[in-house]
Amino acid sequence: MKITGKTKIVGIFGFPVSHTLSPLIQNVAFQEAGLDFVYVPFQVKSSDLRKATEAIRVFDIVGVNVTIPHKEGIIDYLDEISEEVKLIGAVNTVVNKGGKLVGYNTDWMGFLESLREDGVSLKEKKAFLIGAGGAALSLGFALVKEGVKTLFLTNRTYSRAENLARKLKEIKGDETEIKVVEFEKKEKLASEGIDILINATSLGMKEKDPPLIDLTGFPPSLYVYDVIYNRETELLKEAKKLGMRCQGGLGMLIYQGASAFWLWTGKKAPIEKMKAVARDYLGV
Ligand SMILES: NC(=O)c1ccc[n+]([C@@H]2O[C@H](COP(=O)([O-])OP(=O)(O)OC[C@H]3O[C@@H](n4cnc5c(N)ncnc54)[C@H](OP(=O)(O)O)[C@@H]3O)[C@@H](O)[C@H]2O)c1
Structure with a gap:
């Protein structure tokens, strides 16, 4: 240089x-x-x-x-x-x-562009966003902006998920149905016909991090997105094992x-x- x-x-x-x-x-x-x-x-x-x-x-x-x-x-x-x-x-x-x-x-743009590259559309879809920090806020914005029909939210600290839901409702009014789910009950959403599940937490960054969620009950048509970009997380490994389409956070970063x-x-x-x-x- x-x-x-x-x-x-x-x-x-x-x-x-x-x-x-x-x-x-x-x-x-x-x-x-x-x-x-x-x-x-x-x-x-x-x-x-x-x-x-x-x-x-x-x-x-x-x-x-x-x-x-x-x-x-x-x-x-x-x-x-x-x-x-x-x-x-x-x-x-x-x-x-x-x-x-x-x-x-540009975080939310990065997320949408990486999905577009993989041929994933969000319009009228059911999405499940896990996390309520900065990344979750940008992704939540992208999801409601793109017109998801239903957005399920969960977070380890429940009150932060409620805050995120409130913020996103302010952004998009009633066009997207937003539902907050208890973190301990997240596997129960397996029967809700969810199209895309997103990890927007920092869980998975470290080698020894436990899996974020048990995916076994979810349909194989589920698309799994993980914002973590420094390694292949347990979540992505599990999704691949179950034949689900998925991607990590590198595309969003780029x-x-x-x-x-x-x-x-x-x-x-x-x-x-x-x-x-x-x-x-x-x-x-
Ligand atoms: N790919 C990209 O371009 C890109 C862009 C931005 C961020 N990221 C990544 O996104 C991740 C989150 O970033 P952020 O800025 O949103 O961080 P943040 O504001 O600190 O939020 C962290 C989130 O992770 C949750 N969390 C942390 N440890 C957890 C655990 N052991 N179990 C369950 N949930 C846990 C937190 O839950 P609580 O509220 O309960 O603490 C919170 O929802 C980071 O890994 C970051 O590197 C990637």
């Missing part, structure tokens, strides 16, 4: 930030696209977030990705946010438009990055190259 006086800078704000795959993926994408950009990790403490955001303007940085724990907090320091961010309440991409900082959320790439450069990202480098790095 050749850095010159003309090289444009983008990066990521997070704390910690050392685990992120985005610098690897984005730098390969810039190189492949022949763009004189460099993507760097910025470890930013919450107490420094205002100053760090101001520095985007000071250093004429093209934009940044934003990860845990700043996705919500950074909104206060931006000049404008997209319509989706107004609904989701979380930013993962900032674009510096001549000194005006605009916040976007496509949210590709949308950010497009927002910063106006160019289409080299998806296959990004996927290949991420797979190679993760050994998946």
Whole structure:
């Protein structure tokens, strides 16, 4: 990589930030696209977030990705946010438009694009979303936006699932039927004719994590989606064993990055190259 006086800078704000795959993926994408950009990790403490955001303007940085724990907090320091961010309440991409900082959320786009690539449509479907953190909120938004007929929600902490249901109802009114289910009773949904089941929790990231749910009673037509991208989870292994179609979180990661790439450069990202480098790095 050749850095010159003309090289444009983008990066990521997070704390910690050392685990992120985005610098690897984005730098390969810039190189492949022949763009004189460099993507760097910025470890930013919450107490420094205002100053760090101001520095985007000071250093004429093209934009940044934003990860845990700043996705919500950074909104206060931006000049404008997209319509989706107004609904989701979380930013993962900032674009510096001549000194005006605009916040976007591309996580939900990444999820939808990865499903489209696999030929999965959500319209009028029955979906089961497990989790109620940041990822679940973006995915829940995508699910109601795409017009799922019924959305079942569950979470280890029940009250957080109820909060998520309330938020999603505010976004989509009554068009999607939203039902909260107790975590301990999640296997009972096997007979509900669910089309797609999604893990939006962090369970499965670690080698010794137990399976999230027993899939044996669910129909083989079930599509299983897991946001975890660093390994093949027990959930995906079980789905494959039962002959169910499924995918892990790598597609979502790549496509949210590709949308950010497009927002910063106006160019289409080299998806296959990004996927290949991420797979190679993760050994998946
Ligand atoms: N593929 C992608 O592009 C992508 C994008 C964003 C995030 N992710 C992944 O999504 C996962 C969740 O991220 P997040 O930002 O939503 O995190 P978060 O806000 O911290 O939420 C974590 C969620 O996981 C649940 N959870 C944690 N440990 C659990 C356990 N042992 N059993 C059952 N549920 C458990 C939590 O339940 P409680 O509420 O009960 O604590 C909560 O719902 C992470 O692994 C992250 O890497 C992937």
